[in-house]
Amino acid sequence: MEERTIRLDLCSSRKEKPKTQQLEFGRVFTDHMFIMDYSDELGWNDPRIVPYQPLSIDPSAMVFHYGQSVFEGLKAYLTPNGEAQLFRPEKNFHRLNRSNSRLCIPPIDEEFAIKAIQQLVALEKDWIPDAEGTSLYIRPFIISTEPYLGVAPSRHYKFIIILSPVGAYYKEGINPIKIAVENQYVRAVTGGTGEAKTGGNYASSLKAQESVAGKGFAQVLWLDGVERKYVEEVGSMNVFFKINGEVVTPALNGSILEGVTRNSVIQLLNHWNVPIVERKISMEEVYQAHQDGVLEEAFGAGTAAVVSPIGQLTWNDESLIINDAKTGNVAKKLYDTLTGIQYGRVDDPFNWVVKVEENCEMGLRASV
Amino acid sequence: MEERTIRLDLCSSRKEKPKTQQLEFGRVFTDHMFIMDYSDELGWNDPRIVPYQPLSIDPSAMVFHYGQSVFEGLKAYLTPNGEAQLFRPEKNFHRLNRSNSRLCIPPIDEEFAIKAIQQLVALEKDWIPDAEGTSLYIRPFIISTEPYLGVAPSRHYKFIIILSPVGAYYKEGINPIKIAVENQYVRAVTGGTGEAKTGGNYASSLKAQESVAGKGFAQVLWLDGVERKYVEEVGSMNVFFKINGEVVTPALNGSILEGVTRNSVIQLLNHWNVPIVERKISMEEVYQAHQDGVLEEAFGAGTAAVVSPIGQLTWNDESLIINDAKTGNVAKKLYDTLTGIQYGRVDDPFNWVVKVEENCEMGLRASV
Structure with missing residues (x-):
C-alpha cells in the first residue's frame, strides 16, 4: 500500500474569469490542471496540480500518429447554498478504464482519479459559474507520448484533467x-x-x-x-x-x-x-x-x-x-429532475451526487 | 500566384548518428524538421525548417481529444553512387489530401509538400543510411491544434515532416x-x-x-x-x-x-x-x-x-x-524489383523515382 501525494505548483496570478452571459462550451480554461505520467518502469507516477500551460511533446509521440487516446466528460455544479458537487463521477472513471482496456492503455486508479478531481475543483471553485444551466466542465484524458513510430501500444502516457466553465451545450437549451x-x-x-x-x-x-x-x-x-x-x-x-x-x-x-x-x-x-x-x-x-x-x-x-x-x-x-x-413531458421531467439533482435543488434518491470537500486536503493520499 | 519561401532555422550542433547495425524502426530522428501552420484566417502559412524539437501544444488542442489527424509514410533511399531519391512521393501527397478530405482537414499544396521534403532531405542527407535494406523514413503528418473542446473540425492545424533513419521493418527481413x-x-x-x-x-x-x-x-x-x-x-x-x-x-x-x-x-x-x-x-x-x-x-x-x-x-x-x-518467386521478384528501383540499382521503367536535388535551393519558391 503506497501513499500517493499530489504535488502542488500554484500559479502566482489568476486569470480573469469570463462573464456568465459570454460562456461558450470548452473555449476557456481555468488556472490549473492535473497531470500524472506513466512509464512502463514507474507505472502511473508524479501526480501534480500545476498552472494551466501548453504541453511539451515530441513530434514523434504516438498520439499524433496512431490516435491512442481516451477521454471523459463530466461537470461540477454549484448548489443554491454555494457548494460544489459532482454527478456520478465513478461511472466516468469506470468507463475510462473500459476505454483504456480497448485502446491498450494501462488502467488508472479510479478512486484516486476522483480524489484528484475533488482537489482540483476545490482549488478552482471560484471558476464554477452560478447562472442557470452553467457549470464547470471537467475533461479527464489520456494521451500516448512515447516518441516512436512503430504501430504498438505506447509505453509512455499522460493523464491530464482540465476544467472549463461552460454555458449550455446547445444554444437552443432545452428547445427541440x-x-x-x-x-x-x-x-x-x-x-x-x-x-x-x-x-x-x-x-x-x-x-x-x-x-x-x-x-x-x-x-x-x-x-x-x-x-x-x-x-x-x-x-x-x-x-x-x-x-x-x-x-x-x-x-x-x-x-x-x-x-x-x-x-x-x-x-x-x-x-x-x-x-x-x-x-x-x-x-x-x-x-x-x-x-x-x-x-x-x-x-x-x-x-x-x-x-x-x-x-x-x-x-x-x-x-x-x-x-x-x-418539448415532450417525459423529456422535460427528465431534464428538470436530472438538472435538479445535479444542482442540488431536488432530492437525490439514488445518491448520485458527490460533494466536493471545501477544504480538500492538499496533501491528498490514496492507496495505489 | 503567391511565392512561398521556406524559412530556415538551423541547429548549431548535429546529433550523433546511430550505427547502421543498431537501426530500429522510428526511434531516432534527424536534426531538423519541417513545420507549416494553418489558421482559417491565414490558410497554410509560415513554412519553416527548424531544429527537431518538442511541440508546445495546448492541452485542449483537438488532436488530443477528437483524433483529427492524418499522416503519410515514405522513404528516401541512397543509390550506389551516393544520390538520394524518393519513390512516388506524389502518390503519398495525393492520398494525404484524400485523407484530409475525409477528416475535414484543409488540403495542402501537394507539389509544395514534395519540394519541402526535397529540401529537408537534402539538408539531412548525411542521415540516410547506406546499408542493405536501410533508408531514411519520412513521416509527414497533420494534427488539429485549435484549443477547443467542441466536436467540430479544428480551425488550426500543423503540418509537420520528421525524418528517421531506419533498418528493416521486420527483423525477419524478406523471410516469411x-x-x-x-x-x-x-x-x-x-x-x-x-x-x-x-x-x-x-x-x-x-x-x-x-x-x-x-x-x-x-x-x-x-x-x-x-x-x-x-x-x-x-x-x-x-x-x-x-x-x-x-x-x-x-x-x-x-x-x-x-x-x-x-x-x-x-x-x-x-x-x-x-x-x-x-x-x-x-x-x-x-x-x-x-x-x-x-x-x-x-x-x-x-x-x-x-x-x-x-x-x-x-x-x-x-x-x-x-x-x-x-518466400515465393513472385514475392521475391517483386521485392527485388521494387527495392532495386528504390535504391537505383535497376531500371525504372515507370519513372517512379524522384531524385533529391543535391543543392536544393534554400530559398524555395512554390505557387500556392
Whole structure:
C-alpha cells in the first residue's frame, strides 16, 4: 500500500474569469490542471496540480500518429447554498478504464482519479459559474507520448484533467433540435471502438456532421454499420423514443457508447414506473410509429446537453415532426429532475451526487 | 500566384548518428524538421525548417481529444553512387489530401509538400543510411491544434515532416512471417475511415495486434466489418494471394487503404504479364485454395516492409502453411524489383523515382 501525494505548483496570478452571459462550451480554461505520467518502469507516477500551460511533446509521440487516446466528460455544479458537487463521477472513471482496456492503455486508479478531481475543483471553485444551466466542465484524458513510430501500444502516457466553465451545450437549451439520419457515413461497428470514448470515433464523425450542419441540423442520428438499419446514437448523445407510452432506447451492442446520462435516464424512468426497454430499434420502426401517430417523443441524453428533445428527424429527405416540435413531458421531467439533482435543488434518491470537500486536503493520499 | 519561401532555422550542433547495425524502426530522428501552420484566417502559412524539437501544444488542442489527424509514410533511399531519391512521393501527397478530405482537414499544396521534403532531405542527407535494406523514413503528418473542446473540425492545424533513419521493418527481413486471421476485432467498415490514413484506424488495431503478438504472429489479417468474411488487409500492409497462377488482391471498397506499394505491385505484375485481379476474396476461398493445393503464395505489401511473404496463415486455430513457409518467386521478384528501383540499382521503367536535388535551393519558391 503506497501513499500517493499530489504535488502542488500554484500559479502566482489568476486569470480573469469570463462573464456568465459570454460562456461558450470548452473555449476557456481555468488556472490549473492535473497531470500524472506513466512509464512502463514507474507505472502511473508524479501526480501534480500545476498552472494551466501548453504541453511539451515530441513530434514523434504516438498520439499524433496512431490516435491512442481516451477521454471523459463530466461537470461540477454549484448548489443554491454555494457548494460544489459532482454527478456520478465513478461511472466516468469506470468507463475510462473500459476505454483504456480497448485502446491498450494501462488502467488508472479510479478512486484516486476522483480524489484528484475533488482537489482540483476545490482549488478552482471560484471558476464554477452560478447562472442557470452553467457549470464547470471537467475533461479527464489520456494521451500516448512515447516518441516512436512503430504501430504498438505506447509505453509512455499522460493523464491530464482540465476544467472549463461552460454555458449550455446547445444554444437552443432545452428547445427541440433538428436531427438528420445519416445514411452514408458510419460512426462505429461491432468489433470496433464504438463503445470506447476515444478520439478516432469523434474524428470519423466530423464529415457527417459537416455535411448536415449547413442545413440547420444540430447533429446526425447514426445507424448501425452492418445493416444500416438500426438506430445507434445521436451525435454525441444516446437516443430515446417514446412510442405508444413505452420508452425505447438502443441496447448496448459494443458499438454504442454507454452514457452516464443514458443510465440515469433509465433508472429514473424505472423509478417513475414509466415503461423503458433497451432493445434493437430500426429506423423503419421509428418511421412507422410516426406514421401511425404513436411516436410521442424523441430525445437525446448526454452529459454536455443533459436531455435534448428532437423536434424534427429527417430521413431520406422526409422530415418527421415529433410532438409538434415541442418539448415532450417525459423529456422535460427528465431534464428538470436530472438538472435538479445535479444542482442540488431536488432530492437525490439514488445518491448520485458527490460533494466536493471545501477544504480538500492538499496533501491528498490514496492507496495505489 | 503567391511565392512561398521556406524559412530556415538551423541547429548549431548535429546529433550523433546511430550505427547502421543498431537501426530500429522510428526511434531516432534527424536534426531538423519541417513545420507549416494553418489558421482559417491565414490558410497554410509560415513554412519553416527548424531544429527537431518538442511541440508546445495546448492541452485542449483537438488532436488530443477528437483524433483529427492524418499522416503519410515514405522513404528516401541512397543509390550506389551516393544520390538520394524518393519513390512516388506524389502518390503519398495525393492520398494525404484524400485523407484530409475525409477528416475535414484543409488540403495542402501537394507539389509544395514534395519540394519541402526535397529540401529537408537534402539538408539531412548525411542521415540516410547506406546499408542493405536501410533508408531514411519520412513521416509527414497533420494534427488539429485549435484549443477547443467542441466536436467540430479544428480551425488550426500543423503540418509537420520528421525524418528517421531506419533498418528493416521486420527483423525477419524478406523471410516469411506468421499472420493470424482476426475474427473478433474489426479495423474499418465502409462508411468509416478505413481508406484514410488517420490515427484512429491504428489505435483501434492495437488490441487485435496485442492479442496475437504473444503467440508469435507478426500481424493480423483483417476481415470486412459487415460479413466478417472477406479479406481486407494485413496489419499495416495490403495483401495478395497467388492462386493457381493468378494473383488476387482485395478490391478497394472504401475500407481498405490504397497503398502506394499495392499500386506498384499491380503495375509490375501487369508489366510482367502475370495475371493480377482486384476483387472481393473471402477467407473461405483462400482456405479452399490451400486445401486444393493451388494457394501458391501470399504476401503483404507496404512502404515500411516493401513485400512480406506470408508463410503461415492461422484461421480459427487451423494453420495454413503456404509455399512450405518459403518466400515465393513472385514475392521475391517483386521485392527485388521494387527495392532495386528504390535504391537505383535497376531500371525504372515507370519513372517512379524522384531524385533529391543535391543543392536544393534554400530559398524555395512554390505557387500556392
